[in-house]
Amino acid sequence: MTSVVLVAWLASAAWAGSDESDVQKPASRRHEVSLRVRGMGAPKSILDTWYTDIEDWPSDFGVDEPRPSVKGYSLGLEYVMKGKTTNGIFYVDYFKSTMTDGYFDDRDDNFEDHLHDGHYLEPSKGLGFVTLGADVAYEVHILRTEQTKGKFGLSFLPGGGLGLMIVTGHIDQWKPVPYEEGTDPAAASAYARYESGVAPTTELKIPPVLPVVDINLALRLNFGDRVVVRLEGGLHNLFYYGATAGVMF
DSSP states (O other), rough: OOHHHHHHHHHHHHHHHHHHHHHHHHHHEEEEEEEEEEEEOOHHHHHHOOOOOOGGGGGGSSOOOOOOOOEEEEEEEEEEEEEEEEEEEEEEEEEOOOOOOOOOOOTTTTTTOHHHHHHEEEETOOEEEEEEEEEEEOEEEEEEEGGTTTTTTEEEEEEEEEEEEEEEEEEEEEEOOOOOTTSSSSGHHHHHHTTTOOOOOOEEEOEEEEEEEEEEEEEEEEETTTTEEEEEEESSSSEEEEEEEEEEE
């Protein structure tokens, strides 16, 4: 009789232990599905390192518009595997360029020849990038949900990762042509050739596939241990700021 009771007790203890581990397992690893929106671009101060702008050009230059801004926006989907402190983020996103056409003059040895030295660029309507990648983020808890009875949590997520970018669309490029001494050099400039309706000289050479480097800093807001929002910024080949919203389960 004692043996039967002992076996029954051991079986019940094992069953209870199995139930407990099943309950704890989801808590140690959660999952998220999220939508993200970002504004992206290259700051003017960085482009000024390589290209001149309207304030550098002479008053009689003929180009009235400043150098275009390299910018756009992206939409993406994420799947997140969330551990206690480590997050694996797998994503796909599409970047749509909003850069306008305009004149680019590089800072080279012939700095004074702004008019005849630069190129005119015009992006196609479909210019953008499709990116696939994976990031890792370390979670630093500021306020745990346990402290608010599951209502709210706040944490800081630094991280980074790698990806591949597939280029869509193209950029048409107008180049200056040689001019004879004694003639108006403006007529041979890339800007004048664009304005006169001359066909583009070529397409700007952009590799069809490019590597992507991610450096991310985010503030994560956890509502009810179910809805998650991240406010973030960093580098995704271009500098970015944005937000991510999703569901955790």
